[in-house]
Amino acid sequence: MKTFLINKLYMILGVALLMMSCEKDEMRAILNPEARPEVALSSPAIVLYRDEANNEVLTISWQKPDYGFQAGAAYSILFDRKGGDFSKAVAIATGTQLKKSFTAAELNPILLQLGLVAGSAADLDIKVQAKLGEATVLVSPLATLQATPYLDKLDLSTPWGIVGSAAVNGWDGPDMPFYQTDKENIVVAYVTLATGDIKFRKDNKWDLNYGDDGANGTLEVGGANIAVKAGTYKITLDLNALTYTITKYAWGLVGSATPNGWDGPDVPLTYDPSSDQWRAVVTLKEGELKIRQNGDWAVNYGGANGTLELGGGNIAVTPGTYLVSVNFAKGTYTVEKIDVWGVAGSAAPNGWDGPDAKFRPDFANDGVWILDRVTLKAGEIKFRQNDKWDVNYGDDGADGILEAAGANIVVVAGTYGITLDFSNPGAPTYKITKK
Numbered sequence: 007m008k009t010f011l012i013n014k015l016y017m018i019l020g021v022a023l024l025m026m027s028c029e030k031d032e033m034r035a036i037l038n039p040e041a042r043p044e045v046a047l048s049s050p051a052i053v054l055y056r057d058e059a060n061n062e063v064l065t066i067s068w069q070k071p072d073y074g075f076q077a078g079a080a081y082s083i084l085f086d087r088k089g090g091d092f093s094k095a096v097a098i099a100t101g102t103q104l105k106k107s108f109t110a111a112e113l114n115p116i117l118l119q120l121g122l123v124a125g126s127a128a129d130l131d132i133k134v135q136a137k138l139g140e141a142t143v144l145v146s147p148l149a150t151l152q153a154t155p156y157l158d159k160l161d162l163s164t165p166w167g168i169v170g171s172a173a174v175n176g177w178d179g180p181d182m183p184f185y186q187t188d189k190e191n192i193v194v195a196y197v198t199l200a201t202g203d204i205k206f207r208k209d210n211k212w213d214l215n216y217g218d219d220g221a222n223g224t225l226e227v228g229g230a231n232i233a234v235k236a237g238t239y240k241i242t243l244d245l246n247a248l249t250y251t252i253t254k255y256a257w258g259l260v261g262s263a264t265p266n267g268w269d270g271p272d273v274p275l276t277y278d279p280s281s282d283q284w285r286a287v288v289t290l291k292e293g294e295l296k297i298r299q300n301g302d303w304a305v306n307y308g309g310a311n312g313t314l315e316l317g318g319g320n321i322a323v324t325p326g327t328y329l330v331s332v333n334f335a336k337g338t339y340t341v342e343k344i345d346v347w348g349v350a351g352s353a354a355p356n357g358w359d360g361p362d363a364k365f366r367p368d369f370a371n372d373g374v375w376i377l378d379r380v381t382l383k384a385g386e387i388k389f390r391q392n393d394k395w396d397v398n399y400g401d402d403g404a405d406g407i408l409e410a411a412g413a414n415i416v417v418v419a420g421t422y423g424i425t426l427d428f429s430n431p432g433a434p435t436y437k438i439t440k441k
Contacts, residue, residue: 041071043081043134043146051127051152052113059111067105068134068146078102079136079144087120088129088150096120097135110156115372117155124157159280159370162186164193165209166243172202172234179210184243185279191245196255196277198238203231206243206250216248223249238274254300257284259330261295263323264288272301275332280370284332287346287366294320297332297339312338327392329367345391347375347426353385353417360393365426373429379441381421386414389426389436399426399434408434 048065066083073079083106086095096116100106122128130153134146167181174182174197184193184206206225207215217229225248232252240255258272265273265288275284275297297314298306308318314337321341329344348362355363365375389408390398400412408426421441428434 041073042144043068043071043136045132045134045146045149047132047149047151050150053127053154054110054114054117054156056110056156056158059114060109062107063110064113064151065105065107066132066134066149070104071136071144073138079138082135082137084133084135085116085120086131087122088131090131092131092133094120113153114155114158117153118158122153122155124155127152127154160282162279162282166193166206166245167208167210168195168197168204168241169207169210169215170202170204170231172199172204172236173197181207181210183279184241185277187242193243193245195241195243196239197241199234199236201234201236203233205229205231216250218250223251225250256300257332258298258301259286259288259295260298261320262293263290263295264293270301272298275330276366278331278369281331282333282335284334285369286330287327287344287364288330289327290323290325292323292325294322296320307332307339309339312340314339345397347389347391348393349377349380349382349387349424350390350393351385351387351414353382353387353419355381362390362393365424368425371429373427373431375426375428377422377424379421379423382417382419384417384419386416388412388414399436401436406435406437408436 046067048067049063052063054063068081070079080102081100081104083098083100084092084095085098086092096119098106098116117130118124120130130151132149132151136144136146138144162185164184164186166184167179168184169175169177169179169181171177173179182195182197184195187194205215205217215228216225218224218232219226219229221230221232225243234252237254238256240253242251242253244250256272257275258270259275260266260270260272261268273286273288275286277283278285296306296308305316307314307316308320309315310319310321314332314334321339323341326343327346329342330339331342332339344367347365348360349365350356350358350360350362352358354360363377363380365377368374368376388398388400398411399408401407401415402409402412404413404415417438423439423441425437425439426434427436
């Protein structure tokens with residue numbers, strides 16, 4: 007009897023396995039490998055403009071193929087230069103969605119990443135990839151798009167700079183930079199100087215330099231050093247008239263939401279030449295803020311809905327860490343939440359618990375963060391986001407390459423500048439330079 011039951015059980019199992027095998031064979035039989043997505047573009051050619059960054063410029067869509075059975079595909083859009091092999095394609099996942107609309111601000115960095123030149127039209131190949139499980143990937147025929155990106159960062163650089171005992175890097179440089187203005191051969195610098203002397207020179211060299219023999223605002227080639235007192239200034243160099251002006255000049259944030267309240271000192275805004283804006287990364291409380299010049303109320307701005315108004319109303323904010331950007335040329339401002347990197351550790355100013363010494367974004371280089379100056383003790387450090395350990399990096403190989411949750415980094419006591427570079431997400435790096 008026992009033998010009979012065992013044999014019957016084997017028969018049942020055999021039939022079940024056979025049925026499962028048949029189902030798999032049937033699944034393979036009805037899966038149509040030609041059931042590829044067909045790509046449709048809302049326009050065959052687009053020109054992107056920086057002033058229209060938030061406008062939708064392109065929609066890529068496709069119909070769900072008839073796979074012959076109920077399939078939950080995961081879709082991705084792949085972009086490559088015309089004629090490319092897609093080995094260096096930019097991939098945008100859409101999940102189960104059958105279309106994706108792009109604003110100019112979303113599409114422009116994709117074009118630049120592929121090597122397109124701002125202001126010049128170039129052709130792209132686009133395809134949609136449908137993934138059904140790990141082994142099955144179906145790819146659409148190519149669609150072609152002609153696209154013209156815009157320069158998403160300004161280049162206001164000039165060959166002119168400020169050098170001297172009052173400058174950050176002394177007489178040896180590198181010099182503090184001047185930037186272009188809307189007037190030819192009139193350049194401007196926004197600098198914080200120590201008490202001492204300065205001169206103006208070209209290309210970080212002494213071949214062409216200007217001083218002021220009469221201390222009267224007139225420039226002479228190879229002239230006398232210009233004496234300055236400690237402070238934050240706007241220096242304007244007129245290379246047409248060979249004159250210069252040095253004016254006290256700073257912008258800052260003040261208010262109940264700022265760390266020092268309405269009495270200040272103000273949170274300083276820093277000039278960003280890549281966007282011609284004044285910017286700061288700041289942790290704010292529940293409250294209000296305004297933007298003012300030189301730490302007093304003679305010139306101040308408020309506003310609402312991103313529009314600046316001279317002497318306008320207070321700007322209400324909620325608690326958080328923000329990137330505040332002020333564009334005086336356009337009369338606008340933004341207050342955007344941002345994740346901020348910091349240094350924690352036994353060597354850091356506030357130990358492992360923080361608050362961390364904070365980095366600032368390098369606005370001219372996406373993914374790069376800079377800590378200009380920090381004094382460390384002998385010990386260990388790591389880099390983490392938002393004063394928390396949820397996202398942190400160390401260095402397992404002590405080779406300058408960062409690993410997520412990697413080993414502590416050993417440092418000796420000293421004052422340093424630190425740069426984090428996440429521009430290559432696959433191999434982020436860091437550099438620690440003694441000051």
